[in-house]
Amino acid sequence: MNVNVKTRRFLTGVMCAGLLAANIGGVTLAQTPVAGSPVAGEAVTAEPGQDVKMMLLPKFLGILPFDQANQGAQEAAEELGNPTPFDFVGPTAENSVAGQIEFVTNAPAGGYDVVMLSNNSGDQIVPSAVAAQEAGTRVVTWDSPIPTGEGESLFVAQVDFDETGQVMADMALSILGEDGGQFAILSASPDAANQNAWIAAMESALEDPKYDNLELLEIVYGDDQSERSYEQAQALISKHPDMELIMAPTSVGIVSAAKAVQDEGLCDEIKVSGLGVPAEMLEYTQNGCAPEFALWSFVDLGYLTYYVSYLLATGAIEGVEGETFVAGRLGEYEITKDPTRPDVDALRVLMGPFTVYNIDNVEEAAG
Amino acid sequence: MGERGIGCVLVPTVLSWRPSEINTTDRVPTAGSWLPGFGTGDANGMIQPATERRLDDEVVATGEEFPVLKMEHVSKQFGATLALDDVSLALRRGEIHALLGENGAGKSTLIKIMTGIQTQDSGEIRIDGKPVRVTSSQDAQRLGVAAIYQEPMIFPDLSVAENIFIGHRNRGKLVDRRGMEREAAEVLARLDVTLDVGEPARGLTLAEQQTVEIAKAISLDVRVLIMDEPTASLSAHEVQQLFRIVHTLRQQGVAILFISHRMEEVFEIADRVTILRDGRWISTTPRAELTPGSAIRQMVGREVQELFRRSRREPGAVLLAVRGLCREGVFQDVSFDLRAGEVLGFAGLVGAGRTDMALALFGISPADAGEIELEGSRVTITNPRDAMALGIAYSTEDRRQLGLVMPLSIAANISLPSLPRFLSPSGMVRRAEERDAAEAFRERLSIRAPSVETPTSSLSGGNQQKVVISKWLETNPKVLILDEPTRGIDVGAKVEVHQLIDDLAARGMAIILISSDLPEVLAMSDRVLVMREGRQMAIFDHHEATQERVLSAAMGQFGDILPEGDGIDRIAAAEAITAIDRLVAGGRLVDGERQ
Amino acid sequence: MSDAILRRVRPEQFREFILLFVTVGLLLFFASQIPNYFDPRSVNRLTTGLAITLVVAVGQVLVVLTRNIDLSVSSMVGLTAYVVGTILTRVEGMHPLVAAALAMAIGLALGAINGLIVAYGKVPAIIATLGTLALYRVVLVEFSGAKTVTTADLPDWLNDVPSATLASAGGYDLRLMVGIALLVAILGQLTLRYLPFGRRLYAIGSNPEAARTAGLPVQRDVFTAFALSGTLSGLAGFMFLVRFGNITVTAAQGLELQVVAAVVVGGVNIFGGSGSMVGALLGVLMIETLQQSLLRWAGISEFVKDAILGLLILVAVTADTIILGRLREMWVRVRRRDHARAQVAIADEGGVAHGA
């Protein structure tokens, strides 16, 4: 599955909205590199064939987005001809936090040069990440960063987190219309850093008078489990008779919510939106339960993360602000300060962009 | 709430009957008369040799010359111990065959091999002359061999009827509850027993559970019924009921292998007696040719006194005074004095409230009314620690479930009730002291074990009992309550326990002896308190206490014959007792009951 | 409670009433807190919600009765749901009944492994199923290759099943899934009551040693109980697939504790020998009511709910135990008295006969 092309094609509208919102939110997106656009300075290119031992460590194994990231990383690995295949490992879902810490702590002993981490442990990973760095193992985060940036070489951001909030607010507006209406958020777990950040960004975006008619009822958590999310969605339906939208910024939550609404036969009254994988959402977009949702390409994210990590481990880049490099088919990127973590000294590479999927493009994206 | 239970508030109809209030003719019983079957002989017993002959003749006539079950040269080894050494045994149709032997003589192993729980190392089992392999309970069941044990193998959550029929195959695809209950009632009727067949077995008394087990065996068309100490937990009355059933079975042609430590029972019921010692066959003799003395000699391999005779002496001051003790719905209005150096026997049917009474004194299930005075001062006992602090100890009737922590060592078990005394200030167990204390008891009570570190699970019943008593002696009690101290232990150990009781009493300890072994109560006690249906029926001085009187009191005939009222008419009482004695003299009381 | 009643019925038989009483109490409480609590839609959702747990609980009761426990149910549900889901996405036009049968066959195989290890390998059930809880989940993760099963890939009929209704009255539906679950519970109860196998399960849990000496096929029965628990978990897996459609590797995780909790609350003795499907049904009803109602209780924060759930479980179990304890005490008292009277009556009878 390759969402890449479409990603580009449906970029424009979203980006405009994103830029607008980001400016309103007081965050400048000046550094945001648009994929493929030239960046000042001499972009570093990777020298293939070098031996780097790498670990791709998602939050846990067994859900589609992380598997797509794995595919992307595989693709990059083949391009770069690294003789040592990387390890795609992860903790069990219920032991995610402690398990990730175990993997990071033991990475130097395992001889890993880089750990590519989708952090699920918040700041609790810091001590082990710092120790790993001290022992010579680089820690590159993707998908979800270390909040304080400590122990993190840099963060490969899929999209700008503030932008995510904006996109969610816009989708809500577009579904509920100008008259607005009530909606609720179905998140992953209360500890999920990404979701919390996105929801916070959405809440601040909602402060704009444009969204005055949108009323956020409450935030509930489905723990990224289908059954729990489904039941939460059902409970929302029971609790709020006038609710018109469930916003689920999680790929598990959004399908479960869509299924719950569909099973209740309420697709006409209640819509579902959020972040979802097109392949999983196809049916609901087509039958009108989930007219609009958004996502970025996890394949690309994996691909880019692998490139960055490879470059870092081989010493081609040092991982400092202002460095630019070429990431294979995705083109050039620049390492910048992370504006979404303004209080700390953290670096990021922003992949972007967002794709908003609807009836027009979802089928193609689902492949 | 409907009617209140037999509360302590109800009018006490119990006769507080102290020995001093009755003037009876002295009836010192002879040893023979306490032991049913010993002195009375066949004439009074139920065994009719004629019947036996006839059965045997029938067997011969039909050409079935083989015994139902024959074990030939069976040996079995556990580790280094030879549990059975070349033992042969034959069970005939319609025969009650007693198996005697001390604990460790190999009786249990023999039974386990017969019922397929274990397999012999060498030797052969023949059924109807044909060699068979019995490697599982199912094999045994198929061959018509069943066993019932001292502790009934009952399913407490199933109904009586289901307990009887659970092992049956081919009872149809569905459980026919009504049919099953009807048949269960029929089977029980064959045993002349009525039980509520729909009731869960949990609520049954031990005796009733045993009956259910027998019914289970019969329902399977059993040809060989092994009874392993079935009477150990039964009261005298219940034993007689059981024997009646056994006789019925015998008449139906079942071969019965009967095991008991109670010599008098064996001599009452058995046709032939086989004696084992140290895993070896010693003898098989028709009962008529054997005397209790020679049987015991063969079992033990030396001379042993059959029943201990106490040294009588004057008891000391009143140590424990109990007045009007009650526990609602369990027992009521129990009053007695217990003197230092005195053995007070508690007699009664199982379930008469004797153990409950003891549990109240020990604080396990405290009394809810009445007074307890210890050495003249009034005390309250609400839990075992209260009782222990006052110097009251209770040695339980159920040593396996309540008396011992089986996997722990002898030393650890002995120190358990007095553990605080064996702790160092930092809370550590002082092992050396613990061992020394246990060692002292091992010598004093001759507990036969390799060391005090031996787990109690590997001890024989008698030695386990000694450990239980030791653990209470270690607390230095003033009052020692012994509940069924000799149940299920062999002759030698029993005498040792009796010796110990006498010894302790001689040193001034006050002892309450609860026992369903009537001869034992009568022999050991200075006075006998009889309970029935939770009420105290009488207290007899030891010279007044005859088997008949105690039994009558226990079964309620005093209540019927004696005039009621507060002031007991001594003459009437004396007459009543004479009347009972006369009744009893005509035949054995309990036998007469159903005839 | 009058003595007359106590003579007829055992306290254990009251147990179901007590549970029902406590559950009704909870329902009334939530009804006072949650608007439209008893309206048809809410009720339909709640009943549909307990179907899966109930099916698994029925299997669990069979196992627990034999003094064992099956902790691997959640992994069996998840694995079956995933495998059947995957097969359905690849095989066109599979009949729903065939798919359900397949799910049960997979469950049966997994349950049989548990049964073999416990009954024939003599491994304590808690150790064996704690092990397979992990192992089956690993199989799922390995098998899945990190893919998810999604509704989109599944045949259309699957999507219609959750809302399929057997009967309806005034908006209150008897959904197909609930019907299946109730049927399973009824069959379970009938098995326990009328099949020799069912009675043997009680016997084995009641007194394992006696069961062996009585020549009952203990090993085979324990094996069968585990196999049935697996089969029902397989069925539940199929229902899980149908209901949630989207199956990830974490599917049904944590279900085992919920089921054990329901069974324990439902009065099935965790040490075997006693309990009924009715109790399990009420246990499931209570636990699910608690959970589902808390989700719908608008008055409280999302963050307080687990704390309240814990408290309510404790309250419910305590209430149940205390009420039952009281009843049992009264029962024992009445029985003892009756028993003593009966004994005396027998003795008296004998005495009179003798005297005559």
Add this chain to the structure above:
Amino acid sequence: MAREILRRLRSWEGLLLVVLLVILAYNITRVPNFLTIGNQVNLFQLGIEKAIVVLIMTFVIISGEIDLSVASMMGLSAAVAAAVFEAGAPMPVAILVALGVGAGFGLLNGYFVAVVGLSSLAVTLAGYVGFRGLARLLVQDRSVGGFPEWFTNLGQRGLVGPLTLSILIFAVLAVIASVVLHRSGLGRLTYVIGNSAQVARYSGVSVARTKMIIFTMSGLISALAGVLMAARLGAVRASTAEGFELDIITVVLLGGVSIFGGVGSMIGVLLSTYLVLNLRNGLIIAGITGNTQTGIIGLLLILSVLVPNLAGRVQDRLRRRQVDPSMRAPPSGAAEPTRSQAAPG
């Protein structure tokens, strides 16, 4: 002497030792710097809180009960410490409050089990849900950090050489727990109650008091482990230590402690702790994913009982004799336990 060694080896602990040596050998050959102090410290560090709770769980299970609430208690105590600290109290006070909460709720568990007479499975299941809920209530969806440096250093940096405070606490507690379990009155009573609470009661032992002590300690030690975890991770979330209870119970059972109570030794439990830590360490370094690790430990759990059972049966069949009774059987017999279990209460 040789016979004694042989007998020991045939015991449960001996079996664990053999398995442990195999794993060690494998790790040493596969992982170059496995035996370095750094790696050994790491190996303990990662599971140290579980290892600490394992010590008290051994008491709980030997006494015939179970405590499912330990992991939730770890989370709660961490959350309490964080919340109190956040509210402005000094860290030592926050720690004391957290420990107090642990002991208090442990006592509550004990009260409901020992005095009210509920099954510990039900009570601690309520605690499992409820304590986590309280943690959630305190920390909500946040991650509370910013603890004083001395506190996080205690959890992360070596205090004596490379050994962290947690490791030292574990070492000290392991010694104490061994001595208490095998030498003290409390330990004796733990075995007695686990074997038969009835015998204990009929011997004048206060069963309720002993159980309450054990549950209170379980709460306290779990709370301590929670605080140590907060120090090690430097931040607290409501999900801290989620799911640890099964790992902890698994280690205890693998250590030869019978789930039915009354049987087990601290040596066995310590061996199994070290064994599991090693196994996880080796698997992680070998790049084995989390699910597979758990699966392997699950398999080990089953095999550790199954293999001796089967071997015993084969041996039996070969010898046609009963097994030497001195050879202690591993915990077995849940399918058909020979010992009747007295339900608590």
